[in-house]
Amino acid sequence: MKNEKSPRSRAVRIFFSDPWSVAATAVLLLLVLACFVLPFFLKYSYLDTDFTIKLQGPSAEHPLGTDLLGRDMVARLAYGGRFTLGITALATVIAAVIGGVLGLLSGYWGGRLDFYVMRVVDALSSIPSLFLAIVMECALGWGQGNFVYGLAIAAIAPFAKIVRAAALDVAGNEYIEASRALGASGLQVMRRHVLHNVLPVFIIQIVNCLADTLIICTILGYMQVGINPPTPEWGNLFHLGKDYIRSIPRLTFLPVAAIVLTTVSLNIVGNGLRDSLSTTGGDR
Amino acid sequence: MENDVLLSVSGLRISFRSPSGTVRAVNGVSYEVRRGEVMGIVGESGSGKSVSAYALMGLLPRTARIESGSVRFEGRELLGLPEREMENLRGSEIGMIFQDPMSSLDPVFRIGDILSEVIRSHEPRVKKKEAWARGVEMLRSMGIRDAENAARSYQSSLSGGMRQRVMIAASLLLRPKLLIADEPTTALDVTIQDQIIRLLREEKEKSGMSILFITHNFGIVADICDRVTVMYGGHVMESGTVNDIFYQPAHPYTRALLRAVPRVDSSRREPLKTIEGQPVDATNLPAGCVFSTRCVHCGGLCRREQPPVRTVGHEHTASCWLLTEGGAENG
Numbered sequence: 001m002k003n004e005k006s007p008r009s010r011a012v013r014i015f016f017s018d019p020w021s022v023a024a025t026a027v028l029l030l031l032v033l034a035c036f037v038l039p040f041f042l043k044y045s046y047l048d049t050d051f052t053i054k055l056q057g058p059s060a061e062h063p064l065g066t067d068l069l070g071r072d073m074v075a076r077l078a079y080g081g082r083f084t085l086g087i088t089a090l091a092t093v094i095a096a097v098i099g100g101v102l103g104l105l106s107g108y109w110g111g112r113l114d115f116y117v118m119r120v121v122d123a124l125s126s127i128p129s130l131f132l133a134i135v136m137e138c139a140l141g142w143g144q145g146n147f148v149y150g151l152a153i154a155a156i157a158p159f160a161k162i163v164r165a166a167a168l169d170v171a172g173n174e175y176i177e178a179s180r181a182l183g184a185s186g187l188q189v190m191r192r193h194v195l196h197n198v199l200p201v202f203i204i205q206i207v208n209c210l211a212d213t214l215i216i217c218t219i220l221g222y223m224q225v226g227i228n229p230p231t232p233e234w235g236n237l238f239h240l241g242k243d244y245i246r247s248i249p250r251l252t253f254l255p256v257a258a259i260v261l262t263t264v265s266l267n268i269v270g271n272g273l274r275d276s277l278s279t280t281g282g283d284r
Numbered sequence: 285m286e287n288d289v290l291l292s293v294s295g296l297r298i299s300f301r302s303p304s305g306t307v308r309a310v311n312g313v314s315y316e317v318r319r320g321e322v323m324g325i326v327g328e329s330g331s332g333k334s335v336s337a338y339a340l341m342g343l344l345p346r347t348a349r350i351e352s353g354s355v356r357f358e359g360r361e362l363l364g365l366p367e368r369e370m371e372n373l374r375g376s377e378i379g380m381i382f383q384d385p386m387s388s389l390d391p392v393f394r395i396g397d398i399l400s401e402v403i404r405s406h407e408p409r410v411k412k413k414e415a416w417a418r419g420v421e422m423l424r425s426m427g428i429r430d431a432e433n434a435a436r437s438y439q440s441s442l443s444g445g446m447r448q449r450v451m452i453a454a455s456l457l458l459r460p461k462l463l464i465a466d467e468p469t470t471a472l473d474v475t476i477q478d479q480i481i482r483l484l485r486e487e488k489e490k491s492g493m494s495i496l497f498i499t500h501n502f503g504i505v506a507d508i509c510d511r512v513t514v515m516y517g518g519h520v521m522e523s524g525t526v527n528d529i530f531y532q533p534a535h536p537y538t539r540a541l542l543r544a545v546p547r548v549d550s551s552r553r554e555p556l557k558t559i560e561g562q563p564v565d566a567t568n569l570p571a572g573c574v575f576s577t578r579c580v581h582c583g584g585l586c587r588r589e590q591p592p593v594r595t596v597g598h599e600h601t602a603s604c605w606l607l608t609e610g611g612a613e614n615g
Contacts, residue, residue: 175391184402
């Protein structure tokens with residue numbers, strides 16, 4: 001009885017004892033702050049054009065210079081990140097909720113429900129997510145961000161599969177049977193015991209999904225399918241910058257650096273979470 | 285006398301679907317548990333002893349099918365009861381403890397949370413704090429020192445014996461009339477086994493509950509049980525008081541089992557007696573007596589027809605062709 005540490009606090013301790021995880025978390029936090037808080041303090045909007053200062057290098061007024069329409073690159077990048085990260089997060093949340101519920105029901109309830117849900121999920125996962133996003137954008141109206149649904153739907157399948165596998169694993173434990181024997185209903189057991197024990201896997205999958213979705217989101221932006229100019233997005237900033245890659249590499253380098261930094265950090269955090277959460281619950 | 289019966293199982297038949305055919309796990313099993321008594325169900329692995337208990341809790345896996353039979357608890361038929369009513373019964377009227385205390389407590393909740401959940405799922409109006417306090421109180425009465433601390437800890441910091449105590453606390457929280465103990469000491473050290481058995485006996489004396497004690501350990505049977513039902517191949521072989529079973533075993537299977545119990549006081553260094561052959565294959569049961577394939581007394585009739593249940597003494601029954609009604613063995 002000496003160890004009163006909860007599985008949660010143990011996982012947090014293990015996570016933050018890894019310098020890589022700490023660094024990646026810090027980078028992500030800074031990026032989120034830069035994208036969602038910084039814009040409130042900026043002098044320029046991402047739409048303020050000024051042809052007299054187009055394609056300028058860094059200066060006190062414009063720390064990262066201006067683009068071909070004389071727009072402030074700091075504002076462009078920050079607002080761009082706001083769209084990229086926001087869309088990525090939105091799609092992930094939608095997928096996590098739907099996929100999580102499907103996976104939980106499928107894995108714990110099993111039987112016929114499991115069979116049908118999994119066949120639908122199989123069908124979904126056979127469609128490439130990029131393709132699904134483009135189709136959604138075409139079908140529901142161009143340029144209105146409808147590709148988000150495509151991103152979300154494409155991400156449901158991995159969520160459902162991973163959560164189902166974890167729920168199946170948890171459901172086989174004796175403590176599930178024991179809580180049934182103590183009078184908990186099937187729903188109670190699922191909500192409390194299965195859900196809490198599936199949580200580590202679920203959290204890791206959220207982080208992985210963010211990384212995957214971010215890439216697809218920026219690819220779409222680059223292909224001019226996702227968020228379209230003049231609204232900035234890291235992918236379309238990359239697209240606009242690539243014409244000047246020889247003369248002004250900064251315009252290409254900055255959005256690409258943002259994309260790479262975010263995905264790499266997300267992957268490092270995902271790894272760190274896997275290492276720290278996998279020890280949760282186990283006592284052997 | 286009839287009113288004394290708390291639980292009566294009669295003619296219970298359960299089968300499982302499996303890739304290798306239908307597994308006939310329980311084949312017409314009947315037994316009774318009276319108020320305040322400890323009924324032992326003894327049998328080797330695969331004898332259907334646990335399956336029958338899971339059936340009366342309504343916790344059979346999906347692949348199981350109850351073919352026929354009846355389970356009456358305080359006169360009320362449990363088979364076919366709506367799930368909602370079974371949920372109300374489980375934990376409050378009938379408690380259950382399991383074989384492996386190492387894995388029967390959820391690792392991500394504190395002990396106190398698990399205990400509170402039991403109370404609050406049956407009595408939703410009880411406040412969290414009150415439920416917690418009742419849990420702590422229960423832990424204390426299970427002989428756990430520093431119960432407050434134990435309630436705040438997770439299962440990973442408790443020993444196996446402690447976890448089984450916690451599990452017993454959880455299943456006795458609402459003072460059930462019947463406790464089903466499915467090999468509760470199999471996974472524990474001998475010294476801890478003894479403590480757990482003593483705890484169960486004390487609790488039984490205190491509250492007057494009945495215990496259905498499933499085990500394969502005859503030593504424990506002698507320790508705690510009032511009456512014993514011996515099962516093999518999904519059939520009841522013999523049933524009687526502890527004294528009947530230990531001093532006048534009527535069925536060849538019971539006698540063989542008792543011979544196979546290692547004894548501390550055996551004078552010569554003789555090898556442990558075992559029962560020849562393999563346990564019966566539940567997908568392919570013999571036409572006659574299920575024990576006929578291993579029985580040293582087996583005759584032609586035994587292979588052809590299933591023996592009827594014979595009364596061999598007061599409250600003592602056995603099903604074997606070698607027995608005559610009301611008397612001793614004649615073979």
